[in-house]
Amino acid sequence: MNKDDLYPYMKECAAEAARVARGVPAARFDEPTHCPDWDVRALVNHWVLYTSHGLEHRALRKQLPEELVARDFTAEPDWAEAYAAQLDRAVAAWADPAVWEGELDLGMAVMSAVEIASMIIKEMAVHGWDVATATGQEFHVSEDAARFVLDVVLTHGDIYRQYDGFADPVPVPGDAPAFEQALAASGRDPRQHALGATTGV
Numbered sequence: 001m002n003k004d005d006l007y008p009y010m011k012e013c014a015a016e017a018a019r020v021a022r023g024v025p026a027a028r029f030d031e032p033t034h035c036p037d038w039d040v041r042a043l044v045n046h047w048v049l050y051t052s053h054g055l056e057h058r059a060l061r062k063q064l065p066e067e068l069v070a071r072d073f074t075a076e077p078d079w080a081e082a083y084a085a086q087l088d089r090a091v092a093a094w095a096d097p098a099v100w101e102g103e104l105d106l107g108m109a110v111m112s113a114v115e116i117a118s119m120i121i122k123e124m125a126v127h128g129w130d131v132a133t134a135t136g137q138e139f140h141v142s143e144d145a146a147r148f149v150l151d152v153v154l155t156h157g158d159i160y161r162q163y164d165g166f167a168d169p170v171p172v173p174g175d176a177p178a179f180e181q182a183l184a185a186s187g188r189d190p191r192q193h194a195l196g197a198t199t200g201v
Contacts, residue, residue: 003100006117009145013124014091017051018084020132020139029074033134034188040134041074047127048073052086055120058104058113059093122152125179126186146179153185 021044029041038046053068073079093099100113111119126149129139141149172184172191180190 003094003097006100006114006121006148007094009148010094010117010121010124011091012142012145013121013128013149014051014087016140017047017124017128018080018087020128020135020137021048021080021083023137024080024131024135026074028135031134033130035130040131041072043127043130043134044079045071045073047123047131048079048083048086051120051124051127052083052090055090055117056086056093058116058120059090059096059099061104118148118152122149122182125149126153126183126188129179129183129188129190141179143178146177146182150178150182150185153182 024040024044029039029044031040033040033043035043049064049068054064057064073083076082094117100117103110103112104116106116125139125141125145132139168187170184170187170189172180176184176190183190
């Protein structure tokens with residue numbers, strides 16, 4: 001795949017992530033999520049850091065500064081609007097076809113820019129679902145975007161499990177929608193909305 005294939009999914013998932021973020025009540029930051037040991041605050045901070053700031057820094061071929069890694073984004077009253085604005089900047093940074101060329105050194109691995117972009121789009125959607133589910137919302141993606149996320153999950157699932165990013169796959173019917181299959185393959189039960197289930201992060 002190339003920019004023309006992936007960029008629409010990036011824009012779609014970013015817009016949906018921003019919508020879900022705006023629906024997160026501050027009163028729920030200390031509540032649990034499906035991700036072990038992460039409350040809503042920790043989950044949102046991870047989501048914001050890597051899918052907006054991380055996405056832009058990858059485009060610019062820069063490392064995330066420690067100040068961003070340590071920041072509690074949820075401490076800012078307008079964090080959701082700031083996240084939406086940062087997502088716009090990050091997506092705009094990937095509008096340049098040249099950004100999709102070459103490889104990026106992640107420290108523990110060297111991957112193509114296309115692979116990195118694919119994995120961050122997956123993070124937008126899968127962690128977007130985590131945030132939505134933990135706060136009484138839903139995360140919606142088109143069937144084409146869902147099939148793309150499923151492909152990313154299946155392609156990189158072993159790597160994520162190696163670093164405890166995914167739990168073991170959850171069985172779902174073979175005719176389940178593509179996004180449910182993607183969630184299940186990442187160790188999440190798409191039909192289980194009760195918190196406390198063991199899933200991946």
